Amino acid sequence: MTDAARASVESALELDKVDSHLHPEGSFDVADHPVPTGREEVWRFTPLRRLRDLHADADLSGTSVGAEADAPDGVRIESIDADSPLRGTSGFVPVDRVSARVWHEAARRYAVTVPRETELDAPVFIDVRGTGIEGASSTHVVITAEPHSKATVVFRFLGSATLADLTEIVVGDGAQLTVVSIDDWEDDAVHLGHRHAKVGRDATFKHVDVSFGGNVVRHDTTAEYSGPGGSVEMLGMYFADGDTDHGGQHIEHRLFVDHTAPNTRSNVVYKGALQGEGAHTVWIGNVLIRKVAEGIETYEENRNLVLTDGCQADSVPNLEIETGEIEGAGHASATGRFDDEQLFYLRSRGIEENEARRLVVHGFFNDLIRKIDVPAIEAKLTETVEAELAKNVLKALPGGDR
Amino acid sequence: MSTLEIKDLHVTVETEDGAKEILKGVTLTIKDGETHAIMGPNGSGKSTLAYSIAGHPKYTVTGGSVTLDGDDVLAMSVDERARAGLFLAMQYPVEVPGVSVANFLRTAKTAIDGEAPKLRTWVKDVNGALERLDLDSTFSQRSVNEGFSGGEKKRHEIAQLELLNPKVAVLDETDSGLDIDALKVVSEGVNRFREQEGKGVLLITHYTRILRYIEPDFVHVFVNGRIAEQGGPELADQLEAEGYDKYVKAAAV
Ligand SMILES: Nc1ncnc2c1ncn2[C@@H]1O[C@H](COP(=O)(O)OP(=O)(O)OP(=O)(O)O)[C@@H](O)[C@H]1O
Ligand SMILES: [Mg+2]
Numbered sequence: 001m002t003d004a005a006r007a008s009v010e011s012a013l014e015l016d017k018v019d020s021h022l023h024p025e026g027s028f029d030v031a032d033h034p035v036p037t038g039r040e041e042v043w044r045f046t047p048l049r050r051l052r053d054l055h056a057d058a059d060l061s062g063t064s065v066g067a068e069a070d071a072p073d074g075v076r077i078e079s080i081d082a083d084s085p086l087r088g089t090s091g092f093v094p095v096d097r098v099s100a101r102v103w104h105e106a107a108r109r110y111a112v113t114v115p116r117e118t119e120l121d122a123p124v125f126i127d128v129r130g131t132g133i134e135g136a137s138s139t140h141v142v143i144t145a146e147p148h149s150k151a152t153v154v155f156r157f158l159g160s161a162t163l164a165d166l167t168e169i170v171v172g173d174g175a176q177l178t179v180v181s182i183d184d185w186e187d188d189a190v191h192l193g194h195r196h197a198k199v200g201r202d203a204t205f206k207h208v209d210v211s212f213g214g215n216v217v218r219h220d221t222t223a224e225y226s227g228p229g230g231s232v233e234m235l236g237m238y239f240a241d242g243d244t245d246h247g248g249q250h251i252e253h254r255l256f257v258d259h260t261a262p263n264t265r266s267n268v269v270y271k272g273a274l275q276g277e278g279a280h281t282v283w284i285g286n287v288l289i290r291k292v293a294e295g296i297e298t299y300e301e302n303r304n305l306v307l308t309d310g311c312q313a314d315s316v317p318n319l320e321i322e323t324g325e326i327e328g329a330g331h332a333s334a335t336g337r338f339d340d341e342q343l344f345y346l347r348s349r350g351i352e353e354n355e356a357r358r359l360v361v362h363g364f365f366n367d368l369i370r371k372i373d374v375p376a377i378e379a380k381l382t383e384t385v386e387a388e389l390a391k392n393v394l395k396a397l398p399g400g401d402r
Numbered sequence: 403m404s405t406l407e408i409k410d411l412h413v414t415v416e417t418e419d420g421a422k423e424i425l426k427g428v429t430l431t432i433k434d435g436e437t438h439a440i441m442g443p444n445g446s447g448k449s450t451l452a453y454s455i456a457g458h459p460k461y462t463v464t465g466g467s468v469t470l471d472g473d474d475v476l477a478m479s480v481d482e483r484a485r486a487g488l489f490l491a492m493q494y495p496v497e498v499p500g501v502s503v504a505n506f507l508r509t510a511k512t513a514i515d516g517e518a519p520k521l522r523t524w525v526k527d528v529n530g531a532l533e534r535l536d537l538d539s540t541f542s543q544r545s546v547n548e549g550f551s552g553g554e555k556k557r558h559e560i561a562q563l564e565l566l567n568p569k570v571a572v573l574d575e576t577d578s579g580l581d582i583d584a585l586k587v588v589s590e591g592v593n594r595f596r597e598q599e600g601k602g603v604l605l606i607t608h609y610t611r612i613l614r615y616i617e618p619d620f621v622h623v624f625v626n627g628r629i630a631e632q633g634g635p636e637l638a639d640q641l642e643a644e645g646y647d648k649y650v651k652a653a654a655v
Contacts, residue, residue, distance in 0.1 A: 046502055082456065298554065339496075340459065341496045342496055342497075342498050344456075344458055344459065344480060344496070345492070345495065345496035345498065345546075346498065346506070347479070347480040347481040347484070347511075348456050348457075348480055348481075348483075348484055348489075348490050348492075348507075349481075349484055349506075349510035349513070349514075349562065349566065350484035350510055350513035350514040350566070351481055351484075351509055351513045352481050352513065353479070353481065355509065355513070356481075359498070359501050359505075359506070360501070361502025361546070362500065362501070363498055363499050363501035364498075364499065364500055365500070366500035366501070367499075367500055374523045396591050
């Protein structure tokens with residue numbers, strides 16, 4: 001999109017500039033984004049040393065990550081060039097060095113387009129598979145659900161990789177799009193991902209982010225609205241383990257919903273479990289309600305379940321409200337220890353300790369799994385959760401005798 | 403056969419000022435088919451006794467023994483005790499969010515029996531147990547104890563008693579917080595359990611009310627971590643008339 005076009009969109013939306021740390025000034029110029037030092041608010045939680053220079057100047061032209069699509073009829077998947085007009089249609093403007101670099105240097109660019117009024121009868125599956133951590137890779141994908149279409153796109157991240165990617169998402173007026181991202185990486189993967197969605201008039205966008213694997217995974221997931229009546233739901237589930245050979249897992253989700261239009265809705269629910277020395281999760285939930293955004297409704301929630309000592313869960317909800325004329329706005333954040341009373345109750349009914357732990361963790365995630373409600377992946381998702389629980393929770397735990 | 407034998411049991415809890423002794427030598431034997439009521443004032447240690455038998459990690463046994471049919475209960479883990487045939491209906495049942503009653507009951511039954519129950523009869527059994535306790539069948543889809551009223555929690559405990567069918571049941575103030583109709587429903591559940599051959603019951607209560615529906619063979623007055631007096635059902639009537647005052651005063655001397 002040209003600057004002129006952007007300016008006209010902005011004036012159409014009557015967006016006032018908001019002086020807010022939630023909303024850093026974006027730029028397509030890499031030179032405008034110095035290499036982060038770790039002292040910046042938006043980088044202070046991230047272990048930069050373990051990013052293999054993705055945040056700095058790592059060569060992004062690696063080819064060790066491949067993508068394979070399994071798509072039903074009706075959807076278009078194609079490679080696109082650097083000058084494709086599709087790029088930028090989500091309104092994405094890089095806010096950090098890595099996304100600016102991916103914008104310019106992505107080794108692979110492609111588009112997934114669901115034509116107008118098309119309803120896909122099965123999800124589009126895209127398997128992103130890495131074959132090694134040497135040589136960083138980068139990908140830029142633009143997903144477009146044209147007006148009144150209906151589709152689900154599922155990304156599965158597998159194998160070993162050092163990946164920086166950018167996913168632009170355009171949900172046309174009246175369209176219903178679900179995008180699922182399942183990080184099932186091997187223990188050594190590093191993944192910095194940006195996802196940005198523009199949600200049209202009366203459109204529905206659901207983003208499901210499941211992060212289980214990888215060594216460092218950081219996702220910036222952001223959304224804005226291009227018309228009134230749009231709805232965004234962001235659901236997330238993560239499990240950070242401390243006992244990998246590469247240092248504890250770091251899983252970071254930075255979310256930003258920018259209510260840029262009236263009568264829009266957002267609902268953000270992320271739940272995470274942590275276990276083992278060095279496991280670290282970060283959840284930053286930012287919501288900005290602009291002056292134009294009258295009559296909106298927003299709720300964001302993050303809950304963490306800490307299973308052992310030595311883990312850290314950071315959770316920071318932020319709500320900035322520029323208009324009082326809203327339907328409702330709320331947030332909740334809670335981090336709790338594994339509840340010994342629950343464990344005792346289950347065990348007093350004969351259930352063995354490991355099974356009891358599994359039940360409690362499963363229960364913790366259960367309402368979220370129900371909310372995800374993507375039938376085609378539900379079985380797979382439950383299976384992945386079970387495998388993760390089996391791997392982590394069923395491991396013999398200290399003090400597990402009585 | 404099922405005999406629960408508690409001998410000179412001493413139990414402490416960890417407090418800010420170190421270990422505090424709560425049970426100061428409790429001796430009590432529940433023989434085959436007997437129902438014993440334990441009555442006592444608030445804070446006398448009744449729940450401590452119940453939890454200690456079940457193996458709650460908060461309580462430390464510093465002396466004495468507990469055996470079930472001769473087997474050392476104190477050497478067993480919490481879940482082993484349940485599988486050995488002990489059941490504790492809790493004074494404050496715990497909420498387990500996201501775990502459905504159906505899943506919980508099936509998992510518990512499988513653990514106790516060592517094999518999964520037959521699907522068809524099991525669903526019928528569960529629905530029957532819920533129905534007898536005046537809980538409608540939608541209960542099985544709700545999360546364990548979450549959002550249950552006080553009375554529903556207690557009825558749910560007794561439904562579990564029926565389904566898991568232990569050898570000895572310890573009921574900790576199952577009557578408190580129940581209105582008269584619920585009290586009858588719960589008592590009938592306990593009586594169905596008792597009617598079976600050789601089942602033992604340790605009924606902990608603060609009030610004599612429930613003893614009108616569940617008649618005990620023995621009554622023990624529990625004061626300050628010890629049994630202060632024991633007798634037959636008539637002791638309950640005496641407590642009803644006179645209260646605990648004289649025992650509390652005697653214990654304070
Ligand atoms: N962590 C603790 N620190 C100090 N005192 C404790 C602790 N836990 C329990 N106690 C004390 O142990 C005593 C016995 O408690 P218990 O719950 O067994 O009594 P109870 O007879 O069941 O009372 P109620 O009729 O109220 O249920 C009480 O005086 C209680 O205050
Ligand atoms: Mg008590």
